[in-house]
Amino acid sequence: MAEDERAYRRQRRTYRALYPAAGALMKGMLNYRAEPAPKVEGPCLILSNHVTDFDPILVGLSFPEHMYYVAGENVLRMGFLSKLVTRYASIIQRIKGTTDAEAALQILRTLKKGRNVCMFAEGNRTFTGETLPIAPATAKLVKLTRSTLVTYRLTGGYLSTPRWSTHRRKGRMTGAVVGVYPPEQIKAMSEAEIADLLRRDLYENAYEAQAKEPVPFRGKALAETLETALYLCPRCRRIDTLHSRGDRFSCDCGLTMTIDEYGFFQGEDRPFATPLDWDRWQTREIARLAETLGDGPAFSDEDQTLNRREDDHSLTPLSTGLMVLYRDRLTIGDRVFPLRDLRGIGLIQRQGMVFSTADADYAVTAPRLRCVRKYQTLFELLKERI
Numbered sequence: 001m002a003e004d005e006r007a008y009r010r011q012r013r014t015y016r017a018l019y020p021a022a023g024a025l026m027k028g029m030l031n032y033r034a035e036p037a038p039k040v041e042g043p044c045l046i047l048s049n050h051v052t053d054f055d056p057i058l059v060g061l062s063f064p065e066h067m068y069y070v071a072g073e074n075v076l077r078m079g080f081l082s083k084l085v086t087r088y089a090s091i092i093q094r095i096k097g098t099t100d101a102e103a104a105l106q107i108l109r110t111l112k113k114g115r116n117v118c119m120f121a122e123g124n125r126t127f128t129g130e131t132l133p134i135a136p137a138t139a140k141l142v143k144l145t146r147s148t149l150v151t152y153r154l155t156g157g158y159l160s161t162p163r164w165s166t167h168r169r170k171g172r173m174t175g176a177v178v179g180v181y182p183p184e185q186i187k188a189m190s191e192a193e194i195a196d197l198l199r200r201d202l203y204e205n206a207y208e209a210q211a212k213e214p215v216p217f218r219g220k221a222l223a224e225t226l227e228t229a230l231y232l233c234p235r236c237r238r239i240d241t242l243h244s245r246g247d248r249f250s251c252d253c254g255l256t257m258t259i260d261e262y263g264f265f266q267g268e269d270r271p272f273a274t275p276l277d278w279d280r281w282q283t284r285e286i287a288r289l290a291e292t293l294g295d296g297p298a299f300s301d302e303d304q305t306l307n308r309r310e311d312d313h314s315l316t317p318l319s320t321g322l323m324v325l326y327r328d329r330l331t332i333g334d335r336v337f338p339l340r341d342l343r344g345i346g347l348i349q350r351q352g353m354v355f356s357t358a359d360a361d362y363a364v365t366a367p368r369l370r371c372v373r374k375y376q377t378l379f380e381l382l383k384e385r386i
Helices: 003-030 055-060 080-088 101-112 136-145 183-187 191-202 206-212 275-292 373-383
Strands: 032-034 044-048 067-072 091-094 116-120 148-155 173-181 242-245 248-251 256-259 299-309 315-325 329-332 335-338 344-348 352-356 361-365
Touching: 003 032, 003 055, 032 055, 044 055, 044 136, 044 191, 055 067, 055 116, 055 148, 055 173, 067 101, 091 101, 101 116, 101 136, 136 183, 136 191, 148 183, 148 191, 173 191, 206 275, 275 373, 299 329, 299 373, 315 361, 315 373, 344 373
Parallel strands: 032 173, 044 116, 044 148, 067 091, 067 116
Antiparallel strands: 148 173, 242 248, 248 256, 299 315, 299 361, 315 329, 329 335, 344 352, 352 361
16 A cells, blocks of 8 residues: 555544544633634545644534644744644645645645545734735635635634733634535636635624624733734834833823723723734735835844754754844845745744745744734835835
8 A cells, every 4th residue: 555545544534533532622711712614525625724723623523524733834844833733634735925836736636536625725823813814815725726615714813812911811712614626617617716715704894793792701911922923003103112011001101001801992091992903904004114114224123033944854053143124125134035036924823933945945043022013015016125
């Protein structure tokens, strides 16, 4: 028996064996309820929004049949845990911050073998509770698969485990199939129509849902490490002067507020009702910066280490020092990367940063808390001008 088939059978057995226990675990941790998926004939591509680190488990609880998961390369950099994942779970690797052609080919090959694939269409977890834009390449991939498309939406996940937070909350979370689209229906649709379908089926706004039906998400330190998501103060207009402690979020200039168990800001000083509103404002301000940025630095962080990702997924340190983003280049220590050479900037967890060039993949690490979202946001705006 070929190694691929042996691995597939081992992973199917593991999937079925862990299925009941995983349901009980997610119910206890997140008060999660998964609605059973309808029976789907033939291999299917399951596309879901992405809100927690547990999403592969949460989606899988609606599907008793084994599936492959498209996951970021960083899951293979977790030591012994990575060995368990690769042996007992079916992973299709992709590099965050890039359009990974090899991952797309692997998805097509897997579906052609009659095996199901699950992918999180945004390619990244939301920092602010709203579904992220879905790349046009995803609609093109759906068109190429010639398989059944299943769309799946997770709700309540952002407030259960905000990406910027170190603490879980317990409120209410659900997962359910939104639509099932057979191959012949996908074949008759244009890529633009598929893209519209994905935006509609996978969209969630956590704060709109809370406004309609408030659900308390109880936990501790409800604002802690929010500065990894929000980095620009609306009062003093300075970057990286925001700090959190417990439920409190404040700026060096004196701006102070708290976050309640429904996810909303409270206090006379609050400039916005939600982190999502704040983020929309700061993104507009960064867009203005992109238009007016001269030869000087946009922003910087000290004590950053540039690492090269090796073929065995280990990291080799290359340079340590100040990281600075200019309108035409990114510098880290003594290394300089023209922005035109960067394939993209991706984010890992709260504050991990990765990027790729034609020659190598890199990761930036640091010994202390900082916000790297600002680099990704400004890079995306600047690359349109290169």
